[in-house]
Amino acid sequence: MTTQELIEKAGLIALSRFEPREVNGVFVSDMLSDVMAGAKSGNLWVTVQTHKSIVPAANLVDVSAVIITSGKKVPQETVDLASKHGIAILSTDLPAFELIGKLYGLGVATK
Amino acid sequence: MAGCEHLWEMTNVRFGFIVFERCAHCASVRTYFSSQDTWDQYREGACTWGITENVQSLMFDLQCTRCGRLESFSELMGLLACTECMQECEVVRLQEELRADRTWIVVAFGHLPEAKTRPIPEQKLAILSDHFNQRRDTARSKVKVVSMHLIKDISVCTGEFVHDVGMLSLEPVVARKYLL
Numbered sequence: 158m159t160t161q162e163l164i165e166k167a168g169l170i171a172l173s174r175f176e177p178r179e180v181n182g183v184f185v186s187d188m189l190s191d192v193m194a195g196a197k198s199g200n201l202w203v204t205v206q207t208h209k210s211i212v213p214a215a216n217l218v219d220v221s222a223v224i225i226t227s228g229k230k231v232p233q234e235t236v237d238l239a240s241k242h243g244i245a246i247l248s249t250d251l252p253a254f255e256l257i258g259k260l261y262g263l264g265v266a267t268k
Numbered sequence: 269m270a271g272c273e274h275l276w277e278m279t280n281v282r283f284g285f286i287v288f289e290r291c292a293h294c295a296s297v298r299t300y301f302s303s304q305d306t307w308d309q310y311r312e313g314a315c316t317w318g319i320t321e322n323v324q325s326l327m328f329d330l331q332c333t334r335c336g337r338l339e340s341f342s343e344l345m346g347l348l349a350c351t352e353c354m355q356e357c358e359v360v361r362l363q364e365e366l367r368a369d370r371t372w373i374v375v376a377f378g379h380l381p382e383a384k385t386r387p388i389p390e391q392k393l394a395i396l397s398d399h400f401n402q403r404r405d406t407a408r409s410k411v412k413v414v415s416m417h418l419i420k421d422i423s424v425c426t427g428e429f430v431h432d433v434g435m436l437s438l439e440p441v442v443a444r445k446y447l448l
Contacts, residue, residue, distance in 0.1 A: 213349030
């Protein structure tokens with residue numbers, strides 16, 4: 158499944174500019190150090206963090222997209238930085254638990 | 269092992285805190301990794317050290333999954349993403365040069381004050397680069413880890429460390445504190 162397909166099927170909102178790519182599993186964490194150690198290339202990173210430092214963290218481990226849950230407002234600074242690096246920042250009003258259930262139902266499972 | 273095309277994986281991962289201390293008298297700065305969230309103030313010789321920042325982070329080593337070679341990165345304080353705050357900085361120049369190749373510059377900081385005179389060796393920076401590039405499809409983008417010594421003036425650099433700090437959602441977003 159590509160990021161574009163995921164956006165449509167999961168009802169996500171794309172906040173930044175990015176090129177579509179294949180999604181490969183899910184990583185859930187609100188700690189950058191955790192992401193640096195454990196996230197894999199292509200993972201969807203699910204978090205409530207919106208600080209601009211999520212962009213370099215996402216870039217470092219090459220996640221396919223960062224999904225901000227619970228309707229958290231993402232500062233424009235974060236969106237602009239993500240667009241500059243082609244990192245997908247997606248948004249949902251769903252809390253993380255419900256989003257992950259949805260992702261699981263869509264077959265986006267960690268390989 | 270000679271001739272091995274190393275495949276680097278993180279090992280000995282320890283989560284903890286990068287502690288930033290400053291002397292109240294001479295304003296010297298030092299950093300170190302601690303497994304505990306410490307806010308002690310203490311005297312050491314002529315210095316009175318106080319904590320200026322405690323950030324959650326991790327320490328790790330890299331090990332080749334093919335030959336078992338282990339590289340320690342205990343001297344690594346953090347990785348910083350350039351925010352292009354100083355146009356005359358070598359890091360910014362390098363980022364501009366490599367942007368078309370979709371290569372992102374990340375700056376490796378060693379612990380202070382040791383790293384001021386003993387930078388992390390280029391060989392280790394190359395291993396770090398290899399590790400992060402082995403975790404991604406390099407046809408899409410690449411990472412290059414460079415030394416903090418390329419930064420024009422660390423005391424005014426506003427690059428973003430990949431550290432867990434200043435990220436509480438109800439706090440207003442503020443610029444990172446200057447390191448020195």
